[in-house]
Amino acid sequence: MMNEMNVQIDELIAKKLCGENTPEDDAVLQEWLDAAPDNQQIYNAHAKQWMEVEALIKGVEFDTAAAWEKVAAKTVAAKTVAAKPAPVRRTISLKSVSWAAAAILVVGVVLYRVAIPGYSEEVFAENGNLEVVLPDDTHVTLHKGAKLAYNKTFTGKERKVSLEGEAFFKVHRDEQHPFVIDAQAARVQVLGTAFDLKCSKDAASVAVVEGKVKFSAGDDKNTFVVLTKGQQAQLNNDKMVSSAIEDENFLYWKTGIISYHERELQAVFAQLSEIFEKDIVLNGTMPADQSKQLITVSFNGQGLESILSEICLVARCRWEKGPGDQYNISPQ
Amino acid sequence: MHHEKTTEVLYKELFEREYANACRFALSFLTDTHMAEDAVQDVFIKLWEQKPEMLSSPGIKYYLITSVRNKCISILREQKSKGVFYPENAPESHEEHLTPLHHKENLSQQERKIADALGQLPPVCREVFLMVKLHGLSYKQAAEQLEVSVKTIENHMGKALRIFRDYTQKVAVVTYLISFFKPVF
Known part of the structure; x- marks a missing residue:
């Protein structure tokens, strides 16, 4: 009671x-x-x-203003400036920063040297990207799997190094001593510049970020091209083609940034598939105007699934993980 | 054109008015503030894309609350199917007295406080309490949202009152214990 x-x-x-x-x-x-x-x-x-x-x-506080900026970019702002959509910017998360720091530590430990004829030093980026500073203060970022050989001190007229794989070079300017890279199928000569260089036994490509680069076929001194900022060239079985850099994400491996400016949805997925080495399959039911819609977006250090979720939100589709690690995209 | 502008203004006003409360509400279901914020932002984006006409409706607030609730529940289902399961999140459970917040290791003092206070309430009771006190719904509106009788809402609110009474009586002891144990952990 x-x-x-x-x-x-x-x-x-x-x-x-x-x-x-x-x-x-x-x-x-x-x-x-x-x-x-x-x-x-x-x-x-x-x-x-x-x-x-x-x-x-x-009393639990939320930053409404910051959240509004994010949401507005995908809603109100995305609609009113359809011609020039504001890219969605994400800052790299603390988690991925510490992950990267851990990766650098690991890579630092496994760095090992093998003498290559003609060079005293060799570094191999076995487990991840690797930063190398050369004696002339040239900075080289080796992509995972790349090998760079050089001499402890540069002597003689040229600063000579040898590369296998992909690397980004920021070459210290010294006009008296050209910087020469023996890049398997190709040969690159510069004075002071920044560029991405990728090479294998029978192919090579270079994309120039600043300055001038002379890019030539390995043993054929007459086949060469001089590239400037924003230009790229490919060498394939001794054939050379140069063009303007179209893929804004060629440095993804180094920066962790992926960005698209008015790129077709299907092209976006095709490249993500390449970058993340996963199959991304567009469902046949997706209408052409959807798969060809132009996407403007950028990501920094995000994983594939988080990227797919964000793109799907903008492009009104959805993703699901299918058999064999494949991602299926279908209309919403 | 004029209509467009009005919709945008309404949208922004709604966002500024309800965002933080919606996040606090979502936080009573989800594991951390980032998840809660992502869920609420998703709800707002979907609202803009799919139901912009709702913005001028007087029922928009209820629509929002229900959407946040549904979004949270679907996130929990997804987690459950992925093997991440917090039994006490299940809104249909009436027995649990912990919020998912308690599973997070590095709770800020603020998060711990809300977790503790809300954690005292059974899930449905918690939801009712938040609808009324956080979102300012009347008993009748809350009853309509949850499709229960006003009397049920009265029961839940009375229960909340009773549980908070016990909680605040205990809290002084708990605070003392936490300060005592902190150096050890």
Whole structure:
């Protein structure tokens, strides 16, 4: 009996504290308050506790302004500036930063040297990207799997190095001593510049970020091209083709940044498939105007699934993981 | 053109008014503030893309609350299917007294406080309490949202009151214990 009464009083107090009280409720509550001198104190204590819990709950802060910027970029802003959509920028997360730091540590430990004829030093980026600073203060970032050989001190007219695989070079300017890279199928000569160079036994490509690069076929001194900022060239079985750099993500392996400016959805998926080495399959039911829609977006250090989710949100499709590690994309 | 502008203004106003509360609400289901924020942002984006006409409707707030709730539940289902399972998140469970927040290791003091306070409430009771106190819904509106009677809402709110009473009486002891154990961990 007493318990039941308490339950009813609790409900009445709650109602009053929420402004839900009716005149009948007030009458019953008043009766209770008058019944014992302590009851007013009990009521007051309840009211205080209630407010404290409410304050605790409302005390968790969220940055509405920052969230609005993110949401607006995908909604209001995306709609009004359709011709020039604002790219969605993401900062690299703390987690991936520490992951990267760990990777660098690991790579640092496994760095080993093997003498190559003509060079005193060799570095091999076995487990991940590797930064190397050469004696002339040239900075080289080796892509995972790449090998670079050089001499501890550069002597003679040329600064000579040898590369296998892919690397980004930021060459210290020294016009008296050209920097020459023996890049398997190709030969690259520069004075001071920054560029990405990728080579194998029978193919090579270079993309220039700043300065000038002379790119020539390995043993054929007459087949060469001089490239400047924003240009690229491919060498394939001694055939050379140069063009403007179209793929803005050629440095993804180094920067972790992927960005698309008005790129067709299907082309975006094709490249993501290449970068992440996973099959991404567009469902046949997707209409052409959807698969060819232009996407503008950028990512920094995100994983494939998070990237797919974001693109799907913009492109109104959805992804699911299919058999054999494959990703299937279908209309929403 | 004029209509367009109005929709945008309404959208922004709704966002500024409800975002933080919606996140706090989502936080009563989900494991951390980032998840809660992502869920709420998704709901807002979908609202813009799929139901912009709702923006001028007086029911928009309820629509939002329900959407956040559904979004959270679907996230929990997804986690469950991936093997991440917090039994106490299940809104249909009436027994658990911990929020998922308690599973996170590095709770900020603020997060711990809300987790503790809300964690005292059974899930449905918690949801009712948040609808009323956080979103400012009347008993009747909350009853309509949850498709229960007003009397049920009264029960839940009375229960919340009672549980908070016990919680605040315990909290002084708990705070003391936490400060005592902190150097050890």
